[in-house]
Amino acid sequence: MNDDLPxxxxxxxxxxxxxxxxxxxxxxxCIRAAGWNLFRLHARDVLIDLLTDSGTGAMSAEQWAALVRADExxxxxLSYDRFEASVREVFGLDHVIPTHQGRAAEHLLFHQLVGPGDVVLSxxxxxxxxxxxxxxxxxxxxxxCPEGAxxxxxxxxxxxxDLVALERRLEEDAGRVALVVMTLTNNAGGGQPVSLANLAAVRRLCDRSGVPLVIDACRFAENAWLMKQREPGLAGVSVDSVVRRIFAYADACTMSAKKDGLANIGGFLACRDETLAARLRDRLVVTEGFPTYGGMSGRDLEAVARGLREVLDEDYLRYRHASIAYVCERLAARGVPVLVPPGGHAIFLDAGRFLPHLSWxxxxGQALAVxxxxxxxxxxxxxxxxxxxxxxxxxxxxxxxxHELVRLAIPRRxxxxxxxxxLIEIVSRVWRRRExxxxxxxxxxxxxxxxxxxRLLRVPAAEPQSV
Ligand SMILES: Cc1ncc(COP(=O)(O)O)c(C=O)c1O
Structure with a gap:
C-alpha cells in the first residue's frame, strides 16, 4: 500500500x-462521586476507554464462529487440540499448559522454578x-537499559x-539466580520493544550461567512487528518467522492471551522440558483445571487458537502501529510531551513535563488523567x-x-x-490550559x-510550606 494514503x-x-x-x-x-479515581467510574460514563488494552479488544467474525464450534x-x-496446535505452530514450543490468564501461568511456573532467597532478573x-x-x-x-530512562x-x-548489569548480576548472584525473564514488549517501561540482538545476547549469558530464559510473551506480535521495522536485517523477514526466531531463544514463555491473543480472557505457559511440563500439569489440576482446558472454556480455547494466528496478519500490525504512531507524532508536533518513539500498545504522556508546576x-499523572x-x-x-x-x-x-506517566492504552480492533x-483534540485542549x-x-x-x-481530593498546585 502507498504510505501517503490515510x-x-x-x-x-x-x-x-x-x-x-x-x-x-x-x-x-461522576468523577467527584468516584473520589477522582478513574478506576471507580462506571464504564457507562466513559466515552473512549483507554484504561487498558488487556481483554478489551474486539473478536473477529472467525473467532465468533469458532465459539460455536467449541467442544466443551x-x-x-477438540478445542484443546486446536489450541495446542496453534501455540506450537506460532511459538515453536512443544509443551502447552492452558491457564485462565497470564498471572496464573506465572504462578504455576514460578512455583516450580523459583524458591525463597532466589533472585529473578528482568x-x-x-x-x-x-x-x-x-x-x-x-x-x-x-x-x-539506560536509554529507557x-x-x-x-x-x-x-x-x-542492560546487558552489562545483567552479566554483573549473574556473576554476583551466581547460584541464586533462578530465572531471567524478558518482557516483550516492556509494558511497565512504555510498551517499548526488545531487539532480537539483545535477546540473543541474553541467551548467551543465560547459557554461560546455566540459568533458564523465560519470555513474558503478552505482546509478542507487536514486539516482532517493531523488530521488523527497526532492526537491521529483518525488514524482509515475515512476522511469523521473526516470532519463531524470538522464541527459539526461550526455554519457556508465559502468556496473557488478553493482549496479543486477541481474546477477552485466557492464557498459557509453554516450555521445552518434558519433565517440567509433567510437574506443571500435576499442579495445574490442583489450581486451574484438567490439562486439556486449564482455566478456560472450550470457547475461550477456540478464540485464542484463532487469535494467535490473526494477530500475525501484517496488514493488522501495520495499521495498529501506524494508528498509535499517528497519535504520538501529532501530539509531539503540537508540543505535548510524549514518550518516544511510539511503543506497541499505547501512547504515554509525560505528565511530569506536561504539568511541571505540580510536584510528584x-x-x-492523576491530575492529567482526570x-x-x-x-x-x-x-x-x-x-x-x-x-x-x-x-x-x-x-x-x-x-x-x-516517571510520572499517563498511559492511553489502545484496545485492539x-x-x-x-x-x-x-483523542488528539482532547489532549491538545487540556495542553492549552495546562497552567x-x-x-x-x-x-x-x-x-x-x-x-x-x-479516594482523592483536588488541591491547589502549591504545597503548604512546612514549618
Ligand atoms: C507484560 C504483562 N505480563 C503479565 C500480565 C498479566 O496478565 P493477566 O492480566 O492476564 O494476568 C500483563 C497484564 O497486563 C502484562 O502486561
Missing part, C-alpha cells in the same frame, strides 16, 4: 456497541510478575535489558507516583516513581481513526495496590 482499519464493522456522550457537568458529578468436553476436547517485571516472584520469597530485580530519547529498543506529591476525562470522557491510566511510589527502607518515607482524531490544572492528594487508600481503590 490510515484505514483493515476490517469492516459487523456489530456495533453504542458509547454514551455525556456533558461536562455529568462528568464532573472435560477431557480430550528487563522489567510487570507488576503481577513481580508479585508472583515475591510471593515465592524471592527478589525481583529490574535491569532496564529518557522519555524524549529516540532509541529504537528502549525495552532492552501532587500526583501530576482532566482528560473531564474534557472529553476519555479514561486513561496514571502510571506514576500514585501507582508506583516506593518507600525508603531507612526512613519509611514515600519516594517518587521513576475496537476504536477507529476518528476516535484517534478526537490552570490543580493537583491531587490522597484522602484514603487501601494498603496494597492503592491506585485501584484510593
Amino acid at each position: 490510515i484505514i482499519e483493515p476490517f469492516r464493522i459487523k456489530t456495533v456497541e453504542p458509547i454514551r456522550m455525556t456533558t461536562r457537568e455529568e462528568r464532573e458529578r 468436553s472435560y477431557a480430550g476436547a 528487563n522489567t517485571h510487570f507488576d503481577t510478575t513481580r508479585a508472583n516472584v515475591e510471593d515465592r520469597g524471592a527478589t525481583a530485580v529490574d535491569l532496564p 529518557d522519555t524524549g530519547a529516540l532509541f529504537p529498543f528502549k525495552g532492552n535489558v 506529591r501532587r500526583y501530576p 482532566e482528560l476525562y473531564l474534557e472529553g470522557g476519555i479514561r486513561a491510566c496514571e502510571i506514576g507516583s500514585l501507582m508506583m511510589a516506593g518507600r525508603d527502607p531507612h526512613t519509611g518515607r514515600e519516594v517518587p516513581a521513576k 475496537t476504536y477507529t481513526q476518528s476516535h484517534m482524531d478526537f 490552570e490544572i490543580e493537583g491531587m492528594a490522597i484522602e484514603s487508600a487501601p494498603e496494597v495496590l492503592r491506585h485501584f481503590g484510593a
Whole structure:
C-alpha cells in the first residue's frame, strides 16, 4: 500500500456497541462521586476507554464462529487440540499448559522454578510478575537499559535489558539466580520493544550461567512487528518467522492471551522440558483445571487458537502501529510531551513535563488523567507516583516513581481513526490550559495496590510550606 494514503482499519464493522456522550457537568458529578479515581467510574460514563488494552479488544467474525464450534468436553476436547496446535505452530514450543490468564501461568511456573532467597532478573517485571516472584520469597530485580530512562530519547529498543548489569548480576548472584525473564514488549517501561540482538545476547549469558530464559510473551506480535521495522536485517523477514526466531531463544514463555491473543480472557505457559511440563500439569489440576482446558472454556480455547494466528496478519500490525504512531507524532508536533518513539500498545504522556508546576506529591499523572476525562470522557491510566511510589527502607518515607506517566492504552480492533482524531483534540485542549490544572492528594487508600481503590481530593498546585 502507498504510505501517503490515510490510515484505514483493515476490517469492516459487523456489530456495533453504542458509547454514551455525556456533558461536562455529568462528568464532573461522576468523577467527584468516584473520589477522582478513574478506576471507580462506571464504564457507562466513559466515552473512549483507554484504561487498558488487556481483554478489551474486539473478536473477529472467525473467532465468533469458532465459539460455536467449541467442544466443551472435560477431557480430550477438540478445542484443546486446536489450541495446542496453534501455540506450537506460532511459538515453536512443544509443551502447552492452558491457564485462565497470564498471572496464573506465572504462578504455576514460578512455583516450580523459583524458591525463597532466589533472585529473578528482568528487563522489567510487570507488576503481577513481580508479585508472583515475591510471593515465592524471592527478589525481583529490574535491569532496564539506560536509554529507557529518557522519555524524549529516540532509541529504537528502549525495552532492552542492560546487558552489562545483567552479566554483573549473574556473576554476583551466581547460584541464586533462578530465572531471567524478558518482557516483550516492556509494558511497565512504555510498551517499548526488545531487539532480537539483545535477546540473543541474553541467551548467551543465560547459557554461560546455566540459568533458564523465560519470555513474558503478552505482546509478542507487536514486539516482532517493531523488530521488523527497526532492526537491521529483518525488514524482509515475515512476522511469523521473526516470532519463531524470538522464541527459539526461550526455554519457556508465559502468556496473557488478553493482549496479543486477541481474546477477552485466557492464557498459557509453554516450555521445552518434558519433565517440567509433567510437574506443571500435576499442579495445574490442583489450581486451574484438567490439562486439556486449564482455566478456560472450550470457547475461550477456540478464540485464542484463532487469535494467535490473526494477530500475525501484517496488514493488522501495520495499521495498529501506524494508528498509535499517528497519535504520538501529532501530539509531539503540537508540543505535548510524549514518550518516544511510539511503543506497541499505547501512547504515554509525560505528565511530569506536561504539568511541571505540580510536584510528584501532587500526583501530576492523576491530575492529567482526570482532566482528560473531564474534557472529553476519555479514561486513561496514571502510571506514576500514585501507582508506583516506593518507600525508603531507612526512613519509611514515600519516594517518587521513576516517571510520572499517563498511559492511553489502545484496545485492539475496537476504536477507529476518528476516535484517534478526537483523542488528539482532547489532549491538545487540556495542553492549552495546562497552567490552570490543580493537583491531587490522597484522602484514603487501601494498603496494597492503592491506585485501584484510593479516594482523592483536588488541591491547589502549591504545597503548604512546612514549618
Ligand atoms: C507484560 C504483562 N505480563 C503479565 C500480565 C498479566 O496478565 P493477566 O492480566 O492476564 O494476568 C500483563 C497484564 O497486563 C502484562 O502486561
